[in-house]
Amino acid sequence: MHETMVAENILRAIVEQAEKIGTRPLSAVISCGQFNTLNDEIMQFAFDAAAAGTVCEGMTLKIKHIPLRATCRQCKLMFEFDLYNPHCPGCRREEFDFEPDAPLLLEEIEFEEPK
Numbered sequence: 001m002h003e004t005m006v007a008e009n010i011l012r013a014i015v016e017q018a019e020k021i022g023t024r025p026l027s028a029v030i031s032c033g034q035f036n037t038l039n040d041e042i043m044q045f046a047f048d049a050a051a052a053g054t055v056c057e058g059m060t061l062k063i064k065h066i067p068l069r070a071t072c073r074q075c076k077l078m079f080e081f082d083l084y085n086p087h088c089p090g091c092r093r094e095e096f097d098f099e100p101d102a103p104l105l106l107e108e109i110e111f112e113e114p115k
Protein backbone atom coordinates (compact mmCIF):
# COMPACT_ATOMS: atom_id res chain seq x y z
CA MET A 1 0.00 0.00 0.00
CA HIS A 2 1.37 3.37 -1.11
CA GLU A 3 0.17 5.12 2.06
CA THR A 4 2.14 2.82 4.37
CA MET A 5 5.41 3.70 2.66
CA VAL A 6 4.61 7.39 2.63
CA ALA A 7 3.59 7.28 6.30
CA GLU A 8 6.89 5.69 7.26
CA ASN A 9 8.93 8.24 5.32
CA ILE A 10 7.00 11.16 6.74
CA LEU A 11 7.20 9.78 10.25
CA ARG A 12 10.97 9.51 9.96
CA ALA A 13 11.24 13.13 8.79
CA ILE A 14 9.00 14.42 11.60
CA VAL A 15 10.81 12.45 14.31
CA GLU A 16 14.10 13.89 13.09
CA GLN A 17 12.73 17.45 13.31
CA ALA A 18 11.17 16.82 16.71
CA GLU A 19 14.47 15.54 18.10
CA LYS A 20 16.26 18.60 16.77
CA ILE A 21 13.81 21.01 18.41
CA GLY A 22 13.20 18.86 21.49
CA THR A 23 9.42 19.15 21.51
CA ARG A 24 6.41 17.06 20.56
CA PRO A 25 4.84 17.38 17.11
CA LEU A 26 1.07 17.90 17.13
CA SER A 27 0.06 17.93 13.50
CA ALA A 28 1.51 18.05 10.00
CA VAL A 29 0.41 19.18 6.57
CA ILE A 30 1.25 17.01 3.59
CA SER A 31 0.53 17.96 0.01
CA CYS A 32 0.24 15.58 -2.90
CA GLY A 33 -0.59 15.65 -6.57
CA GLN A 34 -3.20 13.67 -8.47
CA PHE A 35 -1.13 10.78 -9.79
CA ASN A 36 0.48 10.08 -6.42
CA THR A 37 -2.62 10.98 -4.46
CA LEU A 38 -3.21 9.78 -0.93
CA ASN A 39 -6.42 8.60 0.64
CA ASP A 40 -6.89 10.78 3.74
CA GLU A 41 -8.30 8.06 5.96
CA ILE A 42 -5.89 5.32 4.93
CA MET A 43 -3.03 7.78 5.33
CA GLN A 44 -4.03 8.74 8.88
CA PHE A 45 -4.52 5.08 9.73
CA ALA A 46 -1.13 4.09 8.31
CA PHE A 47 0.51 6.99 10.10
CA ASP A 48 -1.11 6.11 13.44
CA ALA A 49 0.15 2.56 13.06
CA ALA A 50 3.68 3.68 12.20
CA ALA A 51 3.71 6.36 14.93
CA ALA A 52 2.62 4.13 17.80
CA GLY A 53 5.20 4.32 20.56
CA THR A 54 7.08 7.24 18.98
CA VAL A 55 7.07 10.96 19.76
CA CYS A 56 4.56 11.30 16.89
CA GLU A 57 1.87 9.18 18.49
CA GLY A 58 -1.53 10.89 18.32
CA MET A 59 -0.54 13.41 15.64
CA THR A 60 -3.13 14.67 13.19
CA LEU A 61 -2.32 14.77 9.50
CA LYS A 62 -3.82 17.21 7.08
CA ILE A 63 -3.57 16.30 3.42
CA LYS A 64 -3.72 18.98 0.77
CA HIS A 65 -4.66 17.70 -2.65
CA ILE A 66 -3.05 19.83 -5.31
CA PRO A 67 -4.96 19.85 -8.59
CA LEU A 68 -3.28 18.72 -11.77
CA ARG A 69 -3.18 21.40 -14.45
CA ALA A 70 -3.57 20.59 -18.10
CA THR A 71 -3.54 22.61 -21.30
CA CYS A 72 -5.94 21.71 -24.09
CA ARG A 73 -4.16 20.98 -27.38
CA GLN A 74 -7.11 22.26 -29.35
CA CYS A 75 -8.08 25.57 -27.73
CA LYS A 76 -5.01 26.09 -25.49
CA LEU A 77 -7.14 26.58 -22.42
CA MET A 78 -5.39 25.80 -19.17
CA PHE A 79 -7.58 24.16 -16.58
CA GLU A 80 -7.59 22.00 -13.47
CA PHE A 81 -7.82 18.46 -14.67
CA ASP A 82 -10.56 16.34 -13.17
CA LEU A 83 -9.82 12.61 -13.35
CA TYR A 84 -13.52 11.88 -13.23
CA ASN A 85 -14.44 14.31 -15.95
CA PRO A 86 -11.55 14.25 -18.40
CA HIS A 87 -12.69 16.86 -20.89
CA CYS A 88 -11.48 20.33 -21.73
CA PRO A 89 -14.03 22.69 -20.11
CA GLY A 90 -13.70 24.99 -23.14
CA CYS A 91 -14.15 22.71 -26.15
CA ARG A 92 -14.88 19.29 -24.52
CA ARG A 93 -11.98 17.59 -26.32
CA GLU A 94 -9.82 14.98 -24.67
CA GLU A 95 -6.31 15.82 -25.79
CA PHE A 96 -4.17 17.73 -23.37
CA ASP A 97 -0.65 18.39 -22.27
CA PHE A 98 -0.17 18.02 -18.55
CA GLU A 99 1.82 20.24 -16.28
CA PRO A 100 4.12 18.29 -13.98
CA ASP A 101 2.09 16.77 -11.18
CA ALA A 102 2.67 18.17 -7.69
CA PRO A 103 5.18 16.12 -5.73
CA LEU A 104 4.47 14.57 -2.40
CA LEU A 105 5.65 17.09 0.18
CA LEU A 106 5.78 17.43 3.91
CA GLU A 107 4.81 21.08 4.00
CA GLU A 108 4.48 21.99 7.60
CA ILE A 109 4.79 20.54 11.09
CA GLU A 110 3.13 22.10 14.09
CA PHE A 111 4.99 21.52 17.35
CA GLU A 112 3.94 21.85 20.94
CA GLU A 113 5.11 25.04 22.63
CA PRO A 114 8.37 24.32 24.45
CA LYS A 115 7.83 24.42 28.20
Ligand SMILES: [Zn+2]
Pocket residue numbers: 072073074075076077088089090091092093
Ligand atom coordinates in the same frame (compact mmCIF):
# COMPACT_ATOMS: atom_id res chain seq x y z
ZN1 LIG B 1 -10.18 22.89 -25.35
